[in-house]
Amino acid sequence: MRPERDNELMQITEAALASAAARAGDQLACKPGCDACCHGAFAINALDASRLQMGFSLLEKEHPSLAATVRARAEAWIADNGAEFPGDTATGVLGTSDEDQDKFEDFANDPACPVLDPATGRCDLYAWRPMTCRVFGPPVRNEGDALGCCELCFVDAAPEQMLACEMHLPTALEEELLAETGDERQTVIAYALTRFRAR
Numbered sequence: 001m002r003p004e005r006d007n008e009l010m011q012i013t014e015a016a017l018a019s020a021a022a023r024a025g026d027q028l029a030c031k032p033g034c035d036a037c038c039h040g041a042f043a044i045n046a047l048d049a050s051r052l053q054m055g056f057s058l059l060e061k062e063h064p065s066l067a068a069t070v071r072a073r074a075e076a077w078i079a080d081n082g083a084e085f086p087g088d089t090a091t092g093v094l095g096t097s098d099e100d101q102d103k104f105e106d107f108a109n110d111p112a113c114p115v116l117d118p119a120t121g122r123c124d125l126y127a128w129r130p131m132t133c134r135v136f137g138p139p140v141r142n143e144g145d146a147l148g149c150c151e152l153c154f155v156d157a158a159p160e161q162m163l164a165c166e167m168h169l170p171t172a173l174e175e176e177l178l179a180e181t182g183d184e185r186q187t188v189i190a191y192a193l194t195r196f197r198a199r
Contacts (some may be wrong), residue, residue, distance in 0.1 A: 070193065138165060
């Protein structure tokens with residue numbers, strides 16, 4: 001992955017988030033320390049994994065004690081949940097069979113993300129967080145083209161209010177950059193920090 005292209009993707013995403021947040025106003029409940037979305041495993045792609053690894057390497061250089069704490073949380077997460085991981089536990093690569101995909105629906109839905117600081121409710125690798133984390137909160141389109149948002153946001157909003165605050169994602173650019181990597185594998189955050197190696 002070329003870092004400058006990923007930086008472009010992140011800048012476009014942050015601008016889209018800022019625009020959606022400005023339109024949403026008080027309907028968007030997201031704020032520092034709100035960590036409801038930081039629980040439960042979700043798949044991340046090779047771009048996300050590479051970005052996390054770059055951020056973690058920087059954390060190891062600048063704040064080694066914090067990096068050690070994050071790594072320990074990731075290893076503890078794997079120790080607690082790895083036995084049920086629907087994929088290769090040695091590499092952290094998620095399985096692609098229908099059975100694996102079905103198992104992932106019920107996999108580790110409650111544990112906290114290992115990058116979440118339980119004392120502050122903040123992300124220790126926030127600047128390098130995956131795309132899913134960056135777009136969670138405002139109304140966004142899912143793969144079925146339905147509009148959804150965080151359950152804590154837009155609680156009393158009418159459908160037209162949600163539509164007016166939709167966050168438009170740079171999906172085409174993300175897919176282009178992912179294609180450039182030639183890496184279609186997926187993993188989860190704990191494995192990205194410990195075992196998965198982006199190509």
